[in-house]
Amino acid sequence: MGTSITRLFGIKYPIVQGGMIWHSGWKLASAVSNAGGLGLIGAGSMYPDVLREHILKCQKATQKPFGVNVPMLYPNIEEILSIIIELGVKIVFTSAGNPTTYTSMLQSHGIKVAHVVSSTKFALKSQQAGVDAVVAEGFEAGGHNGRDETTTMVLIPSVRQAISLPLIAAGGIALGSQMKAAMVLGADGVQVGSRFAATKESSGHQDWKELITTLEEGATKLTLKELAPVRLVKNAFFEEIEKIYSTGRDPLALKELLGRGRSKKGMFEGDLKNGELEIGQVSALLRTIPSAGEVLENMLSEYRAASIPEL
Incomplete structure (x- = not known):
């Protein structure tokens, strides 16, 4: 090939x-x-x-x-x-x-x-x-x-x-x-x-890998365009982002919510609720x-x- x-x-x-x-x-x-x-x-x-x-x-x-x-x-x-x-x-x-x-x-x-x-x-x-x-x-x-x-x-x-x-x-x-x-x-x-x-x-954390294998169509969404666009799983952290969007697109509030180490918390440490979980739409096939x-x-x-x- x-x-x-x-x-x-x-x-x-x-x-x-x-x-x-x-x-x-x-x-x-x-x-x-x-x-x-x-x-x-x-x-x-x-x-x-x-x-x-x-x-x-x-x-x-x-x-x-x-x-x-x-x-x-x-x-x-x-x-x-x-x-x-x-x-x-x-x-x-x-x-x-x-x-x-x-x-x-x-x-x-x-x-x-x-x-x-x-x-x-x-x-x-x-x-x-x-x-x-x-x-x-x-x-x-x-x-x-x-x-x-x-x-x-x-x-x-x-x-x-x-x-x-x-x-x-x-x-x-x-x-x-x-x-x-x-x-x-x-x-x-x-x-x-x-x-x-x-x-x-x-x-990646084993709990995160196992979650990936359960995701269905529509489980992810591209968000945080005001900072840097990223596709995330719709977990509790994602819902906090949505709350900020419901009251206005405030980049400072989004940046404060994101903080430091949010992706490490989710994908590496396995906090599936409060961590940032990045995965593609194709996860629905895995x-x-x-x-x-x-x-x-x-x-x-x-x-x-x-x-x-x-x-």
Whole structure:
């Protein structure tokens, strides 16, 4: 299954594991890479010394390519990038920021750079910035998301028409049939988040993983656009957000409610009532907690079995 993505990153299958905060540690990243995909360590929930530890452990756990996802809106960005360069990581996925800021610097150290976008406009800006690949993420995705609410089905062909770079589709992809659909729309590979959040190697809390497998359609909603759009499970914390919205869209009140460590409380520590629980709409299709290797095996089997009817 060779594509421009497998050739760019030196991997067997064009499946990238999303670098999710509080889920994507060295165990998950190395397991995905060992199974033939591209594992990503999620730097967004790690202090620099913690990131260093995860990179070193990942390097011991796999001889295959892996990368680091770096949200550029987080603090300590310069120190994080210095560690990535020092330890010889060769793949970086950037998000939540301007790709022109660090792309050329990272590439000067032999690092391949992919940038995550939620619109065709920013895909074009990423291409102009010289990135090696673009991840186009639709509105269905979990975690931080685009304000325009463009779905993957619309976003991927639009971006494909606009850019010539290798294109990775993200948002609402957990099954092999969904992967095939993304490829038909013009993607060269897929990035999968929510499916890998509920795996044995994910560093998310076990209670959170089990909750993911019970979620139904409509269990999540994109909210907090006044701060940074994020898709959340509708729990007690979400209802507190809704109360603020019912009395006006006050960014200060929302920021105070969010506070510090709210996502850690929910996804890492397992406070399913008061924590921030980020997951994609595709969670409605997830009913098991497999290993990362089983996820790839199942997706590839489903991909090969999915047929397109002749007209």
